Amino acid sequence: MTRLFKNDYSELADERIIEAIKKHLNEQHKAYGLDEHSENAKGYIRKTFDVPNADIHFLAGGTQTNMVTISYFLKPYEAVIACDTGHINVHETGAVEASGHKIITCKNKDGKIKPEDIEHQMKLHTDEHVVKPKMVYISNSTESGTIYTKKELEDIRRICDTYSLYLFIDGARLGSALTSKACDYTKEFFGNIADIFYIGGTKNGLLIGEALVIKNKELSECFRYHIKNRGAMLAKGFLIGIEFEEAFKDGLYFELAKQSNETSEYIKEELKKANIVFDSDSPTNQQFIILPNEKADKVIKEFGCELWEKREKEKVIRIVTSFSTKKEDCDEIINFIKEL
Amino acid sequence: MTRLFKNDYSELADERIIEAIKKHLNEQHKAYGLDEHSENAKGYIRKTFDVPNADIHFLAGGTQTNMVTISYFLKPYEAVIACDTGHINVHETGAVEASGHKIITCKNKDGKIKPEDIEHQMKLHTDEHVVKPKMVYISNSTESGTIYTKKELEDIRRICDTYSLYLFIDGARLGSALTSKACDYTKEFFGNIADIFYIGGTKNGLLIGEALVIKNKELSECFRYHIKNRGAMLAKGFLIGIEFEEAFKDGLYFELAKQSNETSEYIKEELKKANIVFDSDSPTNQQFIILPNEKADKVIKEFGCELWEKREKEKVIRIVTSFSTKKEDCDEIINFIKEL
Amino acid sequence: MTRLFKNDYSELADERIIEAIKKHLNEQHKAYGLDEHSENAKGYIRKTFDVPNADIHFLAGGTQTNMVTISYFLKPYEAVIACDTGHINVHETGAVEASGHKIITCKNKDGKIKPEDIEHQMKLHTDEHVVKPKMVYISNSTESGTIYTKKELEDIRRICDTYSLYLFIDGARLGSALTSKACDYTKEFFGNIADIFYIGGTKNGLLIGEALVIKNKELSECFRYHIKNRGAMLAKGFLIGIEFEEAFKDGLYFELAKQSNETSEYIKEELKKANIVFDSDSPTNQQFIILPNEKADKVIKEFGCELWEKREKEKVIRIVTSFSTKKEDCDEIINFIKEL
């Protein structure tokens, strides 16, 4: 069967992850995330991102992590600022609003929010007849496959400090961002720029799970209550603990991300040579190409690519690689497109 | 290390479950629960419980399943009736209330709700100054390890019909209930008594996951929207699909439950012979014994048993067996208690 | 003291309203809106708007009415479509989101939503990964003082019918809309175009209160439960009943609205003669004029006008008349602006 390029969560997990699970099959663990493997995983993550004082929690999926986090940090009348293409705004079926909070949107530029737009919103929201913005949500890599530069992150951080806003970074594809050739900062820098960020496992070769990192323990004293209150506490938390232990103990997490980036880069280069037009300049594992309607439909049919945007005579389609994509899979889609 | 009897979710999963997962490691699946394995699993479940028209959804955990279900079926001013010991009332950190709904409680008898108490509540709740009860929640087996009899279920069903109440059965330990020697009904009977029930995987040897069965598709047209809205939709839904496919294709689910029941029964019989007093007469995988404080503490220390109730000079402690408990593990705790 | 033009809710009420209240001072009434005066008021409203089958409820304020209504009609995963300037989107401190629902916004044109934008949103929202739009919210008159034409309302109604959307009209300033010279439809037409609308009392000379009209009783069977559930049921509901009885028994409501429109029209005409530029062409009781910063500030200071928009060298300010504005009050502000 043809290898699909539909998304990065079509397969169970990398083999090493499953083997780690098998290894611990006959152990008895403390439930609810209080086990040793979770502790080990947290230690590795704290070290990787240089956040020795961080509070870390494992959750099952991205929408859940966003919802649980945002509803913990915001009071009922507080809102989160995001760009219009932000995952919480467009692909979570109103989960944030269902938890009671407005999302204030700014027009994105290449999937990113601009500091001046955050500032503009702060100036519009100054009295009790409108919500009180209290958090900025960004994702890295973004929905468009782009990544924030060091300077962009610093500028957003500065605005957040000026207006006492939490900065929360959705890292559903953080691995891809941090191992991108375009990334101009270290993991340690990244780990200290946000107040809260999460490390996506689901989209990076894990069976299930995201690791939420709250930089400062003082911020999250009752976070475990909140996880349970939102139905998000897993009895077998050690499952995710074991996965992240394996993924972070010696860099597997980033190896897997690199694999997805490199195959993506390969596709990009080859298609560029073939004069295919790209909708954005993505240095990560998502590529967005523009094709005439008919050709686009053929690629969608053959490789399961998502239709990203309909234009008059063209379609933007998304090609996603993953931890398990191989060079020969890439050749298939490259050649198919070339020969259209 | 000593085998603990703390709960039935201390281990990852039965080996067959992990092997099933491994078998599908290199496949690409449709995301969000729309894959073939999930479809197969649903087919097996529909057949097992004789619910050909049922709508089935896989969710990650018990509290999540309760919250997502209750908040889907109730309107904002509607409430759920449960007994005081009901899991939703005492062990879910207010998840149901956080979703906006009052739990009306009735005093339990052996962990069960009585039909006359439901009726009494219906007579108390008749105008718009009080909530409108619209659902009855029970668990089977109960928090006390007991199970409902056929007659009890029929009586509750009748009351529910009289007052247009949904009947929702929490089956976190449904396997244990249905394979209990005390169970006087078939799976087919059980499958058709409630409007909604769930089949617990987490507490019965699966890695993760519960299967929610909604008897009648008409009731749940937009349930997938609601799952996503609550942050409960897994991208890799096929993970749980594969598990339930394996568990239901040829009866593994009930084999695992039987194992936990039989070892529990063995402990019960042996301790009875030794004149240990039980707090309830449980025919399932949880036993509640009463010991003088000091002795209780020793058992808790050695076997991790949960302290269930403090009395003046005694403690009630819970002994839980699981799919993986072996006869020799039982002998250890039996002998330890005998020799106290 | 100078008469302010800040808003239309700076004064208690028209004298006739207070006299009606006084008249019933020594009566005992049924509580919670079940009294005779409320019944009479409902009868008058049903007749005025030709909605014989309507269910009518009295609530205390506009934001409350919007929130209670929207959260009654939408399920948790459903959303309301509104234009970006809609009151629920910008001036209610996230009350709709706090009740759990996303507001999908469309760019306004003169404060109005366009049917094609509703349709566009329907085409974007088609699966369970995004909210399900189920209601269109508009206000008449709008936040910009404009009113919908008969054709515009019919076009929106048609889209709503096509996509099974409720149409909800916020009539905080409905009196002003329906008595405007620009209004090309009857009250009877208006009463039957929406599924739900409310008649604003607070901004039209009543002490307190809005009348929510639900065209079809079948839609609102448990609405009283929901009102109480949201903390919005007044023990002394008869207070609002008496007010609306007085306001609708012989047209006082529309008399008061006409007074505000006529004085607004007078200001508009006079200022136009003086070459003052208007930001919109409002046929109701709100006028938006553009003045150089310094002049704007003087008007704001003297007459309490709201600053509507800051531009580089100019400001848009709002002049609002009310049921109690007199021609001589208008002359004051007209002359003041002329002489700036």
Add this chain to the structure above:
Amino acid sequence: MTRLFKNDYSELADERIIEAIKKHLNEQHKAYGLDEHSENAKGYIRKTFDVPNADIHFLAGGTQTNMVTISYFLKPYEAVIACDTGHINVHETGAVEASGHKIITCKNKDGKIKPEDIEHQMKLHTDEHVVKPKMVYISNSTESGTIYTKKELEDIRRICDTYSLYLFIDGARLGSALTSKACDYTKEFFGNIADIFYIGGTKNGLLIGEALVIKNKELSECFRYHIKNRGAMLAKGFLIGIEFEEAFKDGLYFELAKQSNETSEYIKEELKKANIVFDSDSPTNQQFIILPNEKADKVIKEFGCELWEKREKEKVIRIVTSFSTKKEDCDEIINFIKEL
């Protein structure tokens, strides 16, 4: 027509309240509760209750005040402790739960909560698998017409301090409590015992409105945002401001309460002489008498009394007096009962 004894909110308001409103009919006021009359009223209240640092807000009704307050002070996973008969638990259609919070109930004694029961609940709620109690809710006078003694209030305060719980007192009938002959504390004592309390206007001769008193301004920095967020901010806040200004400027509030207490006391004494049995010993404006079914029904029919409890052959019915009850009204019901 016969004077009813159904409740204390059947009439619009005391004449002085209406006259105060009339007096300010032609003034223009600042909206949203920021007017001078509200300021004056707050000053009088601060002085009356000796709470110079208190933050005070005016809201429309009791259920609304309870819901807005509780949802402001509690985080999502936090709960409020109340006695089973508490108004929030039984007569508010789940408004508190709809705002996301569990009510933990204790069995009442004469409508009151016992300090030891609060402590017991604190010992049951100690980890993240159950809600975190953070507030104690009591009402004074209670639903049974009783009032807390000084010692009882001090004991509850002590427990609240020990466990860092807010103490919130529902004063829907606070006037009646504080002017009761049985009250053994001053207004100044009362004002300083709770963290938050409200002064009921609706049930004490005001047209509408309750005054919420938050003892310490630091606690409520963003309370106005929350009021608006819950749909509870009145544009014409000055209406309630004027009422409370009038009610507190020279003691009218307590005069009205005294009138209801004295007439209640008169009924109590006369009926006791006639050997009528009382269900509780109420020193406030609600009396609960026990009558054989048939006689009870006659009183209910004639005087609109609420049926409080059905027993086998008897009924408990409630007789409520109000600010406007006169001695001759009392004689009517007294004689009627005597002659049954």
